Amino acid sequence: MILQASGVTMRFGGLLAVDQVDLTVDAGEIVGLIGPNGAGKTTFFNCLTGLYRPTEGEVRFRGAVLPPRPTRVTRAGIATTFQNIRLFPTMTVLENVMIGRHCRTRQGLLSALVRGPGYRRTEREAARVSRELLEFVGIEAAAGTLARNLPYGDQRRLEIARALATEPGLLLLDEPTAGMNPRETQAARELVLRIRGRGIAVVVIEHDMRFVFGLCDRIAVLVQGRKLLEGTRAEMQADERVIEAYLGAPVEKGA
């Protein structure tokens, strides 16, 4: 087990956004988090990234309680992409990925200022790894393009490349297919499967049920901050409540 969230609760004043949620994720597993708007999915994610400290409960990653700051959580091995793309628009595609690399290549300030041989070697290595990741997500041809000039689907790929540059054991994806056309969505599914192929576990928030049921090993449903249901893909596809609320009609196996 790589992630263990126990009794995670998040209050904003009088609002109980996440209520006693338990979730475990095994190494290399793909877990889907679904639920209506405002169910608390993003808030729960924020509790896994160190952005929020849960009001109650705890999150363990590789056995250790999460450190209280996002940068330290990233270094511990949890990477995130956001619902609203957050790239550095006036930097190149390659530079955006290299920023993700920096959490693994801690160069001293002095070394960076004088740009000595150690700094240049580290930068060269960061550029090499970053180019490999651009190739892995399929946008290496755009390495020198400004991030803001990338098509939307490719911006999402770039976010994923930057997240992978931090060498995560767990990748959190918040609505990775939002705004994508069907072809891009299919490519995103294949990309997530290849990410898992690298041994990285993935938790994905998604509204596209076809995507979720075509991808995830296990699915949890949040409603009004609580985990209402959880099960394997097959269990969920057979559950009357899921069918009624999300699917309308049974989904074909492996659809």
Ligand SMILES: Nc1ncnc2c1ncn2[C@@H]1O[C@H](COP(=O)(O)OP(=O)(O)OP(=O)(O)O)[C@@H](O)[C@H]1O
């Ligand atoms: N920082 C905050 N301060 C106060 N209330 C918040 C904050 N963040 C979220 N909320 C509230 O918490 C509840 C859960 O929101 P959250 O964004 O986690 O839901 P969600 O399931 O991710 O929804 P969506 O599918 O629309 O992204 C909502 O009622 C929201 O208004």
